Amino acid sequence: MLTAEEFKNEVRNISREINVSPKEIQLRSMKHKWASCSSKGRLTFDKSLLNEPKDVRYMIIIHELLHLRYPNHGKLFKILLNIYLQKLL
């Protein structure tokens, strides 16, 4: 299990690779989803991600970070998600 600080560092490292800069990274208990991205660039992740394996964490983290550039789940979004997953995992 990761600590909150380790998780946030992971998010910061991945954001550097993707070349985006989240304004704020939050961890809290979320009932219905893994994560969310506000229009102002604040990312919120569910605390239970701390217990998930690396491949699950990376998929969720990269997904949210890409939303800082692409708000929807279009073709380009999916292509980039796969590229970064393969590159960084």
Ligand SMILES: [Zn+2]
């Ligand atoms: Zn999404």
